[in-house]
Amino acid sequence: MNITLGKSDLLTALQIVSKGLSTKPQTPILSGIYLSAKDGQLELQSTNYEIGFILTIPAEVKTPGAAILPGKYLTEFTRKLPADEVSIDCISEDGLGVITSGNARFTLRQMEVDDFPKLQRMDGTLRFTIKDRVLAHLVKKSAFACMKEEQRDRRPVFTGCQLEVEGREITLAATNVHRLAVKSEHIESDAGQIRVVIPAKFLEEVTRTITSEVPTDIEIVCSYNQISMSAEGIYMTSRLIEGSFPDYHRVIPRDENIRTKVTMNAADFAAAVERASLISRTDQYNIVKLEFEDNLLHITSNSPDVGRAEETIEAEVEGDPAVIAFNASYLLDAMKSLDSDICILSLQAPNEQGQNLSPITIREETDKDYIYVVTPVRTR
Numbered sequence: 364m365n366i367t368l369g370k371s372d373l374l375t376a377l378q379i380v381s382k383g384l385s386t387k388p389q390t391p392i393l394s395g396i397y398l399s400a401k402d403g404q405l406e407l408q409s410t411n412y413e414i415g416f417i418l419t420i421p422a423e424v425k426t427p428g429a430a431i432l433p434g435k436y437l438t439e440f441t442r443k444l445p446a447d448e449v450s451i452d453c454i455s456e457d458g459l460g461v462i463t464s465g466n467a468r469f470t471l472r473q474m475e476v477d478d479f480p481k482l483q484r485m486d487g488t489l490r491f492t493i494k495d496r497v498l499a500h501l502v503k504k505s506a507f508a509c510m511k512e513e514q515r516d517r518r519p520v521f522t523g524c525q526l527e528v529e530g531r532e533i534t535l536a537a538t539n540v541h542r543l544a545v546k547s548e549h550i551e552s553d554a555g556q557i558r559v560v561i562p563a564k565f566l567e568e569v570t571r572t573i574t575s576e577v578p579t580d581i582e583i584v585c586s587y588n589q590i591s592m593s594a595e596g597i598y599m600t601s602r603l604i605e606g607s608f609p610d611y612h613r614v615i616p617r618d619e620n621i622r623t624k625v626t627m628n629a630a631d632f633a634a635a636v637e638r639a640s641l642i643s644r645t646d647q648y649n650i651v652k653l654e655f656e657d658n659l660l661h662i663t664s665n666s667p668d669v670g671r672a673e674e675t676i677e678a679e680v681e682g683d684p685a686v687i688a689f690n691a692s693y694l695l696d697a698m699k700s701l702d703s704d705i706c707i708l709s710l711q712a713p714n715e716q717g718q719n720l721s722p723i724t725i726r727e728e729t730d731k732d733y734i735y736v737v738t739p740v741r742t743r
Contacts, residue, residue, distance in 0.1 A: 375420075395432060629703060720741060
């Protein structure tokens with residue numbers, strides 16, 4: 364393989380496919396980037412067996428062929444090259460790849476092409492397109508509620524979002540047991556029917572990688588154990604998460620069980636909770652207490668080692684007065700996902716001991732297709 368191409372194109376492509384490299388590869392070959400040149404194009408691939416990337420960029424192909432070079436060093440070298448044009452020559456018999464640009468010359472030890480688990484574009488049982496901004500909106504409003512990746516050994520299914528397709532309606536749902544976020548959107552054409560669990564980190568990587576100023580179609584292909592998303596020369600694939608996602612509909616409070624409804628300015632509420640959490644975050648559970656009464660919300664937090672915070676903001680309170688406590692981080696995460704100026708909290712009745720321990724919902728005034736459910740914490 365012998366090619367010449369623009370440094371900017373190569374660096375952009377390398378920065379994307381490098382995300383598919385394993386930091387601790389199971390085998391050395393997974394630290395390499397696969398390069399294949401033919402017909403005026405360079406294809407780059409990377410995979411860590413969980414997520415994979417294929418990118419195609421234009422190149423002057425002098426000699427077609429394939430090679431694998433260490434991804435980390437290839438990216439670092441390309442970033443520092445002095446000229447706007449780069450040549451990569453991997454046809455020598457000494458096993459070295461030669462990278463030249465201007466007066467700079469680097470060599471990298473090539474890796475065995477046959478050892479690389481080359482990616483193939485998949486043919487799935489379901490295929491549909493969605494606008495990049497619609498997908499980004501779905502992910503923004505759901506993925507944050509997943510269990511953290513470092514906790515995946517406990518319950519892997521909770522590190523992913525459930526994708527549910529029903530005709531033209533697409534729904535993403537995410538939970539870490541203590542909270543739930545569900546967002547639905549409608550697409551232009553019937554996409555069939557499927558229900559799978561996708562790693563949240565893959566969805567977030569897709570929305571970071573495939574973005575454009577002009578709305579772009581993302582093609583999504585699903586099989587029983589794999590999913591791919593592609594647009595504009597970028598192809599990304601991931602394994603699906605095995606296991607049954609819980610029936611989240613059962614934890615969403617029914618309208619007839621709501622006893623208190625609170626409508627207020629979302630920014631004011633978020634700012635007040637954040638200030639209160641300056642005290643509560645020193646505690647393991649980061650608890651803030653909310654008291655709703657007489658069209659006011661009183662927020663308090665307390666730490667024996669630090670001090671106490673109190674604040675009152677205006678709120679439209681319908682129904683019974685209520686006192687309830689939450690992990691402040693769970694409230695703030697929800698507020699960051701909102702696009703509306705107004706948020707609506709709905710609370711169920713307290714138990715026989717007078718404690719509010721049933722999940723509440725947070726919605727926004729302008730989006731009826733989004734709901735966030737969070738479980739209170741016990742304070743006594």
